[in-house]
Amino acid sequence: MIRSVPAAAFMLLAASVAPAGQLAPPAGPVAPTMKTLDQVEPRIPIGPDTTPGDADSVFRITEPGSYYLTGNVQGEAGKHGIQIQSSSVTLDLGGFTLEGVAGSLDGVDIGGSYVNVHDGFARNWGGTGFDLRAFYSRAERLTSIGNGEYGFYITAYMQVTDCIARSNTSNGYNAFSNGVLFTRCLALGNDSLGFRGGDNCTFRDCVAQSNDAGGYALGEFNRVEACIADSNDPVGSANGFSYGANCVFFNCLSTDNGGAGYQGGQHGSFNGCQAENNGGIGFILTAGTIENSVATANDSIGFSIGARSVARGCVARINATDGFSSSFESVFEDCASGQNTGDGFSASTDVTFIGCSASRNSGAGITAGDKTNIQSCTVSNNDLEGIIVGDGSTIADCVATANNPHGISTGNNCTIRACSSSANSSNGILAGTDSTITGCSASVNGIDGIVAGNDSSVIDCVAGDNSADGIQAGTGSLVASCTVGDNSVGIRAGDRTHVRECTARSNSANGIFAGSYCRIVENSVNANGSGGTDSGIRAFFGCRIEGNSLVQNNASGIRLESSRNVVFRNSLILNSVANISNPGGSSLPPSGNASTAVDNDNIEH
DSSP, X not given: OOOOOOHHHHHHHHHHTSXXXXXXXXXXXXXXXXXXXXXXXXXXXXXXXXXXXXXXXXXXXXXXXXXXXXXXXXXXXXXXXXXXXXXXXXXXXXXXXXXXXXXXXXXXXXXXXXXXXXXXXXXSOSSOSEEEOOTTOXXXXXXXXXXXXXXXXXXXXXXXXXXXXXXXSSOSEEOOSSSOEEESOEEESOSSOSEEOOSSOEEESOEEESOTTOSEEOOSSOEEESOEEESSSTTSOOOSEEEOTTOEEESOEEESOSSOSEEEEETOXXXXXXXXXXXXXXXXXXXXXXXXXXXXXXXXXXXXXXXXXXXXXXXXXSOSSOSEEEOTTOEEESOEEXXXXXXXXXXXXXXXXXSOEEESOXXXXXXXXXXXXXXXXXXXXXXXXXXXXXXXXXXXXXXXXXXXXXXXXXXXSOEEESOEEESOSSOSEEEOTTOXXXXXXXXXXSSOSEEEOTTOEEESOEEESOSSOSEEEOTTOEEESOEEESSSSSEEEOTTOXXXXXXXXXXXXXXXXXXXXXXXXXXXXXXXXXXXXXXXXXXXXXXXXXXXXXXXXXXXXEEEOSSSOEEESOEXXXXXXXXXXXXXXXXXXXXXXXXXXXXXXXXXX
């Protein structure tokens, strides 16, 4: 039987018997295989032979290509160090220095476009260190120090990355043009501005420090991210950031500048920014939005908010005047203001506050003009009012604690709803005429709990442990379904006021003290008074007292100080002096027996 040989084995066998090749080299010289220097480094060195200068320059580039320095460049009076008069050029400075002299021009001067300059130094030139007036170009890892004009002069649509401008006579970076991108650049100790920007520029991770005329001065529609302005013009009035309209700031810091932290045009936007220890206002915003930002220890207002602006989630602390100040139709949401020398919030008309807090300010917690809307805010330990607003305002679901003097104070025609005001040095709630107070509580205040002006309504409220009146209502008002206890006077009603379905108990003076022509109807008045004239209900001229329950008051149940009062259908039990005292001589139907008043409908005595 014939066995077949596997193909792989056959090939291996064939290779083992193949003849060896020729080992001797071919005749003739050996040809070189290495690349030339031009092939390895296809660039042109800067030098007198390759880039000779002229009357205006030490070296001059006139053709596109890639160029590099092989050593330092010494400047000459009346000349640029390197002048580029072509587009599409790359210049690698190789870490070398262009050293200027007195009377010299620019270190690098560019007149073309699409130019890339990187990795070098320009120092002590009479003009600008790097005059990069080159559209669509790049400057990377360059340092410009001690030059007679700008550190960098930047034109439109450039990228400037990892550069340093220090101790230059004018601006560190001068970019009047549009569309420049600055990334991780530093401006330090320049005699004018750190950065001068045009419109539609972007700044990322840049720092302007100790510049004499301010950190940044920007045009419109700039975007600024994670940038710092520190100690610019610290004894003067220059700003950390000055900006035009429609600029956007993210996570920036402005600190220890002589003027404002941030000041600019309309429709600015801030998120996550800080202003600390600036000599002026922390933030100045006009018709814009600011969110999650902090103003601390500035020598003026923390936040100055212009008309129709929004502040959301911001904090103002230890500023030398107000924490927040705003013009009309602005909105504050979830902002906090504490320990400022002025007011926590000081606002104009038509302003809205939602979820804000103000504490330990030397002025008022929140002070605002007419038509203010305040919801779910907390004010505490402020040296003036907790909340003070003008006419036509609404305050709802707010808490005012330990303010001096009043917790909540309003103008006329206001609505106060579901608020709590306690431990204030004067009144808990003080409202003007034609106001409505519903569902509120006022306790442990130094004078009155709730004070409402003429023609007001106080409904479903609680007032307890106040030093004077629990509730005080002006002429022509309504007090209904309220509870007052442990005050001096429980309810003090002005003339022509209607008090109905209220509970007054354990007040040290009168439970209800009514003026003339009042209606006191269906109230529960128990254990009030301390003898003498302090009674359960004490009324003056022409009142109607009907359907009330008066139990165990410590003087009279009802005391009538004048005539023409109508008293009927009341239940009086165990009042200490008399159920009804009638020194004013009112006619009590059908008999005037003040001690028994047996005909006053089911009186127990």
